[in-house]
């Protein structure tokens with residue numbers, strides 16, 4: 523079985539104001555770095571999410587509001603202080619959520635060994651009723667609930683190594699003991715959540731806040747010794763990686779010191795943890811979704827290291 527790369531050209535056409543870091547060039551930079559490599563990966567187009575899939579996390583009134591704002595906007599329109607939606611924003615965010623659900627479907631149908639969605643914008647800051655931090659729809663949380671509803675999976679873990687805490691995913695999972703969220707992130711930093719003692723209503727949230735300047739080997743040790751053992755103990759059937767690459771030392775938004783190679787090693791460690799979890803719960807599928815990463819060169823290099831790691835499944 524081949525791994526799958528999920529893409530769609532609309533990711534290159536969801537416009538934001540000049541100078542905004544979450545920009546269409548991110549998508550092009552990743553494809554440039556992939557180039558003619560990774561020929562063993564099959565390609566799949568990200569579909570629009572079904573409205574019912576978006577409603578697994580977001581309210582009808584929120585979805586209507588985003589649709590109304592983005593549907594009429596000739597120029598990018600603000601949804602909050604740093605989250606913008608263009609005329610194509612709703613479609614683009616819908617395909618990001620749809621690509622996440624397709625990733626789940628492809629591994630559950632045994633059509634792919636793993637699947638990585640390169641769609642933007644990211645999703646892990648979007649709360650059920652609030653766009654935040656460049657994010658419109660909470661794609662990882664939507665994919666988790668989709669996996670439960672369509673495929674009857676019981677326990678699902680999201681692993682998030684973006685430099686920012688995924689407040690949206692945490693908010694969606696907080697009161698659900700079947701959903702687990704593990705995150706390393708710089709603190710203090712936007713959005714301000716993610717303290718060690720934020721553990722969820724069922725001890726199902728695992729946060730590892732990191733000081734400015736923390737190096738890659740320390741971050742990987744935190745995952746290996748703290749977060750990944752918690753994920754294994756949760757006995758998930760499915761692991762969804764919220765793959766943000768803004769913890770890279772070159773990233774303009776973060777202050778952590780991961781290298782591109784560190785992201786490859788961390789991915790290998792996640793795969794090892796998935797295999798260990800499989801000893802408890804049978805097959806553990808792994809999919810990955812792009813979150814942040816704002817230095818174009820570091821982003822492209824890190825994505826390639828991540829894909830090489832994912833090939834180890």
Ligand SMILES: [Zn+2]
Pocket residue numbers: 684685686766768813814815
């Ligand atoms: Zn981020």
